[in-house]
Amino acid sequence: MSIGMGVREALRAGFDRSVGLGASIPLKAERLRPRRLEQAMGLPAGSITAIRVLDEHSGTAARARIAVESTADIPEHLFLKLPPQNYLQHVMMNVFGMGIKETIAYRALGDEPPVRVPRCYAAEVSGFRKRSLLVLEDLSEVARFRTVLDSISDTEAEALVDAFADLHATFWGTDRFRTDLAPLAERTTASNQLANLIRRRFLEKIDGHAADLIPAEMQAQCRIFYERAPEIDAFWASVPQTLMHGDPHLGNLYFTDAGPGFLDWQIATAGPGIRDVAYSLTASVEPELLRKIERGLVERYAARLDAAGIEVDGDRTWTLYRAATTEFYLNAVCTAEASDRMQPLEVSAVGVQRAVAGVAAHDGFGLLTELIEARRS
Secondary structure, three states: OHHHHHHHHHHHHHHHHHOOOOOOOOOOHHHOOHHHHHHHHOOOOOOEEEEEEEEEEEOOOEEEEEEEEEOOOOOOEEEEEEOOOOHHHHHHHHHHOHHHHHHHHHHHHOOOOOOEOOOEEEEEEOOOOOOEEEEEEOOOOOOEEOOOOOOOOHHHHHHHHHHHHHHHHHHOOOHHHHOOOHHHHOOOHHHHHHHHHHHHHHHOOOOOOOHHHOOHHHHHHOOHHHHOHHHHHHHHHOOOOEEEOOOOOHHHEEEEOOEEEEOOOOOOEEEOHHHHHHHHHHHHOOHHHHHHHHHHHHHHHHHHHHHOOOOOOHHHHHHHHHHHHHHHHHHHHHHHHOHHHOOOHHHHHHHHHHHHHHHHHHOHHHHHHHHHHHHHO
16 A cells, blocks of 8 residues: 555656646745735735745755745745655655645644744645645744754753643644644554655665664664554554654754744654654753753653643653654664765764664663553553
8 A cells, every 4th residue: 555655646746747737836936926925925916026036955845045025014035845856755745745744733833833933924735736835934044053963052952841841732632633633643554654664674774874883782673663663653642642843853943042943844743742852852962961961851841741731740751751762763763874865974973873872871672662562461
């Protein structure tokens, strides 16, 4: 079934890219016309007179900064997200619904989001083509950006944990996962199978850039990700669900004097909030510092949830955190094994080193195995 889904989305993307006629969302920023931007932003006709692309690049999505000449009360510069330029990345976006998930996430966060995000002026998805368009605030002059090569301080880590607690508290156990947020909670058999194929491809035999960075025992342990995927999914689904960012490494965060903010919601999903916390801290804090402060950070997260009226058990939350250190490991190793097609090798190497340190410190795979087996018994 996963192969059939992949073929279907490959054909969809191929058709979309070869037959542009009738597309309501362009594939390139240079093709976005003033009237189309007006419509997306709900502005009167004639209020935008010109659009100029300042810079543009493409990865899992195409991103562009644009200058806008307008008589309306809108910023002079805006940030666009469009379908990726690369065909295979376009197919993957369709298969996993990444553009759709991100538009749903921005709509869910609304005009008064519980965490800092760039202001969203438009969030659209076309029909059959599955193209997505986001018109966002341009943060380039007001925010600081980092990569996985960097590390945040203990004070910044506290602010990050507070932000996660605020996000997760807002959507904790929400009924919206059965209504407007349902696509973020759905797990189709086809997408699960395809994800498992990808995990097997990169984890069954780790012989690429990450191989020398991972102990042999851990290389064997991590096969649990595809060997027992349904049990892992069932375990995490049994934990209280909330809106997760899903991929909060440093490259998807930004920082202001007021605190951290979140970018790139393409992996937004329903899940246990502690996975966001473990993933982000493992990816973003230098391991030696993190070992000293992480228990306190998890306690801080639990206390902030309690203050919001959500009762959580501190010891259980710490146990879940330790098991969830495996989450960033999965991302970091698969990214590194894909060579430099996804991240520069020096960036992915740091990610793997931090992921290995986190899993080793908490026996992450051993604990995850215990938890899924305890649930079965």
